[in-house]
Amino acid sequence: MSQTIIDIPNESISCPHLVGGEWNQGSGESFEIFSPYNGESVGTSHHATTEEVNKAIYAANLASESWKNTPLKERTGIMFKFREILLRDIDKISNMVSLESGKTFGESKAGVMKGLEVLEYALSLQNLDSAAKMEVSRGVHCEYRREPLGVVASITPFNFPAMVPMWTIPIALTLGNCYVWKPSEKTPLTATLIGEALHEAGLPKGVMTILNGGVQTVNDIIDHEDVKAVAFVGSSKVAKLVYTRATAHGKRALCLGGAKNHIILLPDADSEMAGVGIADSFTGCAGQRCMAASVLLAVGSVDSQIEAIKKRAEETTCGEKMGAIITKEQVEFLNQAIDEAVKDGAKLILDGRGKPAPKGYEGGYWLAPTILDGVKPGSKAAMTELFGPVLSIIRAQNISEALEIENSNDYGNACSVFTNNGAMAELVAKNASAGMVGINIGVPVPREPFSFGGINESKFGYGDITGSNSLNFWSDIKKVTTKWQMQNDHNWMS
Numbered sequence: 001m002s003q004t005i006i007d008i009p010n011e012s013i014s015c016p017h018l019v020g021g022e023w024n025q026g027s028g029e030s031f032e033i034f035s036p037y038n039g040e041s042v043g044t045s046h047h048a049t050t051e052e053v054n055k056a057i058y059a060a061n062l063a064s065e066s067w068k069n070t071p072l073k074e075r076t077g078i079m080f081k082f083r084e085i086l087l088r089d090i091d092k093i094s095n096m097v098s099l100e101s102g103k104t105f106g107e108s109k110a111g112v113m114k115g116l117e118v119l120e121y122a123l124s125l126q127n128l129d130s131a132a133k134m135e136v137s138r139g140v141h142c143e144y145r146r147e148p149l150g151v152v153a154s155i156t157p158f159n160f161p162a163m164v165p166m167w168t169i170p171i172a173l174t175l176g177n178c179y180v181w182k183p184s185e186k187t188p189l190t191a192t193l194i195g196e197a198l199h200e201a202g203l204p205k206g207v208m209t210i211l212n213g214g215v216q217t218v219n220d221i222i223d224h225e226d227v228k229a230v231a232f233v234g235s236s237k238v239a240k241l242v243y244t245r246a247t248a249h250g251k252r253a254l255c256l257g258g259a260k261n262h263i264i265l266l267p268d269a270d271s272e273m274a275g276v277g278i279a280d281s282f283t284g285c286a287g288q289r290c291m292a293a294s295v296l297l298a299v300g301s302v303d304s305q306i307e308a309i310k311k312r313a314e315e316t317t318c319g320e321k322m323g324a325i326i327t328k329e330q331v332e333f334l335n336q337a338i339d340e341a342v343k344d345g346a347k348l349i350l351d352g353r354g355k356p357a358p359k360g361y362e363g364g365y366w367l368a369p370t371i372l373d374g375v376k377p378g379s380k381a382a383m384t385e386l387f388g389p390v391l392s393i394i395r396a397q398n399i400s401e402a403l404e405i406e407n408s409n410d411y412g413n414a415c416s417v418f419t420n421n422g423a424m425a426e427l428v429a430k431n432a433s434a435g436m437v438g439i440n441i442g443v444p445v446p447r448e449p450f451s452f453g454g455i456n457e458s459k460f461g462y463g464d465i466t467g468s469n470s471l472n473f474w475s476d477i478k479k480v481t482t483k484w485q486m487q488n489d490h491n492w493m494s
């Protein structure tokens with residue numbers, strides 16, 4: 001191991017499938033996993049074939065019978081142990097996340113911590129989610145029972161190899177489902193560590209399945225008749241495809257897509273809060289998070305706050321302070337998008353291109369923070385998800401104009417406002433066309449039990465992916481009405 005910013009192992013990591021509780025490489029075509037830190041291959045995996053997908057789901061379905069009949073408290077006991085193992089191994093898992101996704105070690109650890117928060121919420125379900133029972137007429141009781149669905153599937157993106165899967169694994173498993181996970185083929189290595197941790201915690205064989213691969217593997221999973229629900233997180237284009245395919249089979253699907261998040265900056269905003277909050281939002285995870293600020297709607301005279309954002313962004317150098325971009329192609333895409341924005345009339349007030357790579361990581365994929373001012377509403381830099389550390393500033397005369405621009409975007413994940421005026425903040429909270437709103441918060445991720453999810457083109461399906469609004473996605477509610485004795489007062493339902 002060479003230790004500088006992250007540990008890069010000397011040997012290639014093998015990334016197997018987990019089928020029926022056994023790890024195996026499979027017989028499908030192999031693919032390599034590259035680290036954005038140095039551009040080198042760090043591991044190998046294989047595409048799960050149709051036959052392997054069928055075999056895996058058969059094993060999951062067999063395991064489902066016993067797992068769904070395991071009492072909630074017993075299932076929760078295993079998840080408690082899972083939590084202890086994740087905390088014990090948090091540095092190892094975080095390093096793996098960094099290695100394959102390009103995040104800084106601190107960001108990776110924060111992602112695992114957020115996953116643990118969802119896990120802690122799942123652990124509380126045994127106490128919080130006891131179902132209602134009521135005597136609805138003399139001697140007749142109605143009750144709700146939450147029942148697992150059976151085998152459920154989850155398809156996850158590259159940018160949070162631990163956190164995004166951990167949005168759904170704890171809740172889906174605790175509620176008694178068997179979980180089939182297809183991680184991103186760009187970042188599948190962390191999945192092995194999570195699968196190992198679940199088995200060490202005592203999860204029965206077949207309850208967790210991990211299948212590696214790409215489009216064909218995803219389609220085989222969705223099409224399998226024993227898969228009852230499909231959760232997806234990734235780009236909007238693929239979210240829509242997966243949602244359409246799953247629902248065409250009559251399955252429930254919840255598919256979270258991409259984003260173009262806006263921050264409205266008002267003249268009365270605190271410069272320090274705005275500087276740190278907005279710069280960290282667009283540079284965090286090198287801009288590769290679905291909650292990253294992408295457009296700054298600068299209302300009126302906000303030059304002092306913009307100067308604070310620029311200063312903070314300039315200090316956010318690549319390496320220890322800001323991670324790498326996922327692929328070389330994505331760096332090229334971002335460079336071109338910056339060129340196009342300038343051609344469209346924007347002014348480059350901070351250019352992150354061509355900066356020296358961190359020492360020892362010259363082969364990696366880097367772009368330092370970049371700020372474009374005077375971006376035109378409706379232009380590519382204003383409308384499309386770039387997914388990199390690029391902030392597009394659009395100037396607006398007033399808050400109504402700013403909200404109009406925000407509302408005109410197809411996405412609807414997050415919108416924030418920086419102000420000291422409560423009425424203005426409330427106006428944005430009410431009128432932003434986004435599922436998650438922040439007030440003086442750059443990355444307005446709701447914390448458990450408040451659920452996570454956008455609207456518009458950022459989400460296809462009903463409900464949210466975490467928190468209390470996710471429970472009904474992972475379960476069916478059975479209504480049981482009971483009478484044990486003949487009653488004298490017959491009515492229409494006796």
Ligand code: NAD
Nearest residue numbers: 156157158183184214215218234235238256257258259290
């Ligand atoms: P992606 O859509 O390219 O891939 C996501 C998953 O879909 C991967 O597992 C991939 O193998 C699979 N996939 C790719 N093409 C497919 C196809 N044609 N059919 C079926 N499956 C396919 O996304 P990505 O590049 O890995 O992740 C980045 C995107 O994810 C960004 O758009 C980002 O905003 C979004 N994202 C959204 C959220 C959210 O909560 N809304 C969270 C994280 C990331």
